[in-house]
Amino acid sequence: MAELRYREALNAALREELERDERVLLMGEDIGVFGGAFKVTDGLLEEFGERRVRDTPISENTIVGIGVGAAMSGLRPVVELMTVNFALLAFDQIVNSAAHIRYMFGGQVTVPLTIRMPQGAGHQLGPTHSHCLEAMFLHVPGLLVAVPATPADAKGLLKTAIRDENPVIFIEHESLYGMKGEVDDDKEATVDFGHARIAREGADVTIVGISRMALTAERAAETLAKEHGVEAEVIDPRTLRPLDLATILTSVQKTNRCVIVEEGWPHGGVGANFAALIAEHAFDDLDAPVARVSGADVPMPYSKPLEDIAFPHEPQIVEAALATLGQRPAAIPGAR
Amino acid sequence: MAELRYREALNAALREELERDERVLLMGEDIGVFGGAFKVTDGLLEEFGERRVRDTPISENTIVGIGVGAAMSGLRPVVELMTVNFALLAFDQIVNSAAHIRYMFGGQVTVPLTIRMPQGAGHQLGPTHSHCLEAMFLHVPGLLVAVPATPADAKGLLKTAIRDENPVIFIEHESLYGMKGEVDDDKEATVDFGHARIAREGADVTIVGISRMALTAERAAETLAKEHGVEAEVIDPRTLRPLDLATILTSVQKTNRCVIVEEGWPHGGVGANFAALIAEHAFDDLDAPVARVSGADVPMPYSKPLEDIAFPHEPQIVEAALATLGQRPAAIPGAR
Amino acid sequence: MPPQSEPDVAAGTPEQTRASASPQPASRAALPEPEVAREWLQMMTLIRRFEERAGEMYARAKVGGFLHLSIGEEATIVGSTRALTETDYLVSTYRSHGYALARGTEPERVMAELFGRVGGCCGGHGGSMHMFDIERRFMGGYGIVGGNLPIATGIALASDYAQTDEVTLCTFGDGASNQGTFGETLNLAALWRLPVVFVVINNQFGMGTSLERHSAVTDLQRKGESLGVPGTRCDGMDVADTHAVIAEAVERVRADRRPVLVEAVTYRFRGHSMADPEEYRSKEEVARWRERDPLPVFGALLEGEGVIDAHDRKEIDREAVDRVDRAVEFAEDSPFPAAESLYEDVYVLDEQVRGTYH
Amino acid sequence: MPPQSEPDVAAGTPEQTRASASPQPASRAALPEPEVAREWLQMMTLIRRFEERAGEMYARAKVGGFLHLSIGEEATIVGSTRALTETDYLVSTYRSHGYALARGTEPERVMAELFGRVGGCCGGHGGSMHMFDIERRFMGGYGIVGGNLPIATGIALASDYAQTDEVTLCTFGDGASNQGTFGETLNLAALWRLPVVFVVINNQFGMGTSLERHSAVTDLQRKGESLGVPGTRCDGMDVADTHAVIAEAVERVRADRRPVLVEAVTYRFRGHSMADPEEYRSKEEVARWRERDPLPVFGALLEGEGVIDAHDRKEIDREAVDRVDRAVEFAEDSPFPAAESLYEDVYVLDEQVRGTYH
């Protein structure tokens, strides 16, 4: 084990997979000479050269499309989109090509492509630069979606993503790059997709946190225990496709209450999807409706005080959890 | 009143608004000389000329962006995207520009832009040409989303969309263009956004159908009544933003059971969103979990028998409704 | 016509296009060996008869969806595909039956795909717009206009990465040259010196919109210059000229590792798809182009040159018709996919995964 | 330098770029009236002092998010905006403080926007990347590279539709010229003959990627030719040359109703944004360009020509610094938006609507 930052864990995963498999190459805007907008690819150009670490022009849709073509012909490209916001320019290649090609062509080819991108608010980047779009990717059959919340998962899931035969949307979080944590330094250690992480055990209420919100949920759980005597079970699904629904359902069967926490917009969000799935599979176990805590239903404002109330923090999670226990009025999604 | 096809109703709405307001102009691929891929704009070039009815090159992202700029400077552009599938190329301009500009610039401008596009399966167009993406548009604050299911709504809602100050995603259905119905020929008659249509009254179960599925739901309701003695209330929300949640809740408080029917993919779909909203607002009224009937979680296959089982038909709706009444095993979403 | 490595003329004007859009006399490219010339005629004939039959099958509702025929464009198809080696890659658009056939996919499997049967080259998942044959390195059939350019360039990247001398040929239409991916991809291919030949099939229309109404520069061979991709043009109605120009481009790209753009000037005799009243063009214009129908023109040329005689021509046509008959029989006999297969091939399922994919 | 209506040179090569990328002697564009020249210097000085201060405020955490400074590009900003009339429209990128100031937005309101206060030109919703001032017809500040080109063209469409003689000027970077919207938009603007002047600010880098590493054609003035948009170039370090070339382009577009592309060759002295170690370029390269710093060079020129004297230069600088002081004071005093305003301006709420928007 070694203590690494989330950023370093990703860098290590990329380095190890580049060493392990000659078919792996990296493409993206400013990932080489600049070392990556968030320095995730720092040093890799120097180590692996221009053939395998490629700076691209600013052409998101085409970069993803080239990754698809390269993946179809046997390579294992890892495309970095500088942030999720720019992925909106590449939705055609992501959906119509990456996600559908294998099915469309009757299984004649696979598209082992990994598309990495950080998302999230908290840095006052304003409306065009603060999206969380996991709900949109989750919607599309053919894609796998990973949302690592810790350095260990960042490394282990990225290695799995690169080795997986399916196209993977790998969603990092801008606010986590500096976060430190224990990371397995065994080059063969990976973290499986579809295995949720139980971050904290508890019998009173289940809190499912997506990406960074898994950590915020853990802190909220501590507050719930200390200040309210409520023991929350905190689950980080790690991947949204495949989804480890079983672990969530087992927990809800125990707690009979559930709160889903996500940073993105509430309508058609991940929380809505989980709420529907949980109700369908465990309706009689629920003592209260599945509660959702989400980002506010607005473009992300630049001004600090507005941004602060536009995505979830511990208090909203605590309130929502207490509400499922009848100790507070029911919350409506959308941070405030 | 006059009997018109869905296509003709849309054509009439465009003609009337072009006559009524000099600021209205149409842009899109093959909407002029060709008359529109689905002939919705037939005859309008001849009637209003090239200044107001503009054929564009195949450049979806830019066509939408030009619509945004024109709307910001006082025009009321109606952009046609030949089908929703190609809207994936324009997601950046739809989200980062159309939806967010008013907020981002502190309310200094409005973007009264209407973006029309047909969607839906049923014509064996295969994976790249059969998407239903209303759930993705629904997710984005700043957009309004209309999903007309009848000729009357097609005309009335389109006129409202063009007159509204907000950007509107106007989703038509390829399979409905030929459908006939009574349409108000009063040039000032419009259909308000946020007013659901109760297509059929009933006290046993509420069925909410999106776009074409509102009609399929009506037929399923007839079967439920005739063959099972079950009286279903069928609701067509007409617009997904704004949403007439009140009408849906009132119905659910009466029936205590609800089925949501959509043609798109199940994960992160409209059904999940409604299921979450209904549970949050009417949990104690629900005798069964809100059931979802949706398209299959696969890219749409070309082959007829596969396509047929990949989107919902009456039987799945009937089964799901009976399941909420405990007369069948609970359904899992995804047509089969 | 040698590729121009540098621009030498002014940007095209609508007038110039109308010129290039009106039929030109077949150029004087030398004929290949008799056996090769005969094979070209056989393949052009097979494609023509196949698509005519596909149209009939569509009318009889045996084929669904959109059906985009390339009748009139056979010389472009055969001339370009015959410029490739077996290990080169081919990427085309939704107008792709002919490319699959020319690349060697059995007519049976192409027709079965149109019928939506398991015997189809994509098992019925793709249909007319999405043909694919990995063994023939025919890398698809794509429904999104402009969406195939980056994919073809990614395939070329893989060839370059593996240091092979494979070349990828990517066809797309005049209308597709206005799509953002065109500029993005050509710039990147030039910058990275990738072995890809871009062939813009200028059939004068993007659906119902004529070239000069959708593209400011109508001299399409020049549309890559500002992107660092030199261009050239061939007479897409003349299989020999098309082959000569594209073969030269392919070998040049193989040697120089630099992309080239080739404009193939041709014409679509049928509607854009089966649902097209064709009000955007005059019967006369179509008639003028039909005088240059690549099939009879090339057949007559070969007969004139004594490569084949009248009887051979009839034979070639009969063989094509027979083959298409067999393709239809095969398609008819091939079963529809089973309902249980609906979810097959969405994902490569992997033991390590516990969670639910769907 | 008159606009070239037709290409006359070969596509740029990396070598050529390095030439254009290395500082050139200021050209000999004639100086304007003394009062005009003085105002140019005043505005360039105000922009410089404003951005230096903004940088300090960022270091002191008064300003958040990204902060893209255009220090070094002031001649490009003033030369281009001064070529516009009051009724013309201006669209720029996320590097937009200077454009707002040059267009007349009070420094107070620009600084308050950086501080995220209600007094900001966008009420604190937009921040550094998203400035906007409808009254000055400064139509934004856009954070998505290449996303502003279609919007500017849509504005030009509205002007054309209303048959006014307004022109829209759209600036974007060398890196943005690789984005799909560049090709799509220039083609459409040329096809529809829209009154828009595209100004590519060639500051030699897209973030840390130098021009020849991101664009196959580095002679950017020619990048619109294949799209039907003639190009020209100006010395973006020389406000007089920039103004002369862009003013000619603006008037030409106003008269001909045809878009033009202008390449402004300049250099960014600071990092791409505040978080940029600048390992991608040498201190020497930066130093060479700093010798041509548009501010002292133009100041000295005016002094040399006797338009102003040394005392005036000091005065102009002092005035700028005072104005920036006042801007910071205003920003400090302006309140933060109230929590209740979070949902304001997402939608134009309309009586007719019963349903819930959120």
Ligand SMILES: Cc1ncc(C[n+]2csc(CCOP(=O)(O)OP(=O)(O)O)c2C)c(N)n1
């Ligand atoms: C992105 C996208 N936009 C629109 C369409 C609808 N469409 C299909 S073919 C076509 C015309 C394409 O013209 P061209 O590129 O010249 O090819 P051709 O059909 O003439 O072979 C259009 C607009 C599409 N399939 N994809």
Ligand SMILES: Cc1ncc(C[n+]2csc(CCOP(=O)(O)OP(=O)(O)O)c2C)c(N)n1
């Ligand atoms: C679509 C998109 N991709 C990537 C980015 C991140 N980004 C911001 S500025 C920039 C470089 C742009 O370079 P250039 O166009 O030359 O403008 P400059 O910054 O030099 O003024 C990049 C890659 C973005 N904002 N938008």
Ligand SMILES: [Mg+2]
């Ligand atoms: Mg064409």
Ligand SMILES: [Mg+2]
């Ligand atoms: Mg730059």
